[in-house]
Structures are given as C-alpha cells and as structure tokens.
Amino acid sequence: QVQLVESGGGLVQAGGSLRLSCAASGRTFSRYAMGWFRQAPGKEREFVVAISRSGGSTYYADSVKGRFTISRDNAKNTVYLQMNSLKPEDTAVYYCAADITQSLAVVITTPGGYDYWGQGTQVTVSS
Secondary structure (H helix, E strand, O other), X not given: XXXXXXXXXXXEEOOOOXXXXXXXXXXXXXHEEEEEEEEOOOOOOEEEEEEOOOOOXXXXXXXXXXXXXXXXXXXXXXXXXXXXXXXXXXXXXXXXXXXXXXXXXXXXXXXXXXXXXXXXXXXXXXX
C-alpha cells in the first residue's frame, strides 16, 4: 500500500501560480502511475493530468493543457503539479492518486483506475 499527502494549495489571484506536491510513503513509488484530479463544490471529480511510472508519458485535460505541468521525482517519492496562469475556474480541491502498473508508459485518466488517494489540498483562485 501507499499513503499520499498533498501540499502546496492556497489562495492565489488569477494569473498567478502554485506548485502542488504529493508525497508518497513506501519504497516502491516507481511502481505507481500517478494522477491529479480536482473537485469543485457541487461538481464531480474531474481528471486533470496523469503521469506514467517512468515519467516518460503524460496526459493532460484540455482545460489545463499549456498551463499545468506534471512531473515526478522517484528518488524523492514525490509527484508535482506546477500550475501557471491560474483561472477562477481552477478553484477546487486537488487530489493526487496512485495505482500500481506493470507498464512503464501507461497513464490512467479515470478515477476508477486508481486505488490510492490523498486527502486533497484546496486551491482557490480569486478574480
């Protein structure tokens, strides 16, 4: 099993930037494909971005493409989400998720594809 802890959320003005981190417990972080999702009040959980075990494959939701960047440091058991040019519609609780995959290149874009979730971190973008 793996435990995930997100950090880095906060309040930022539109056009600003934040970097979220997701730290994973355990010694097998490199076996996990990782993803970020978000959920705004009254809305369903929404896919944001995913990264493969190796970090060589990524997939972004159209709504964040060109503004957000996912990366991972397997030596530090951490995945990052750099968010630039933030918009009020990016306001949500952001969750990281993990799932063991055999393939080094697969990315997972659906919530049901992940077994492990963090507790979430709030991102609020003011206009």
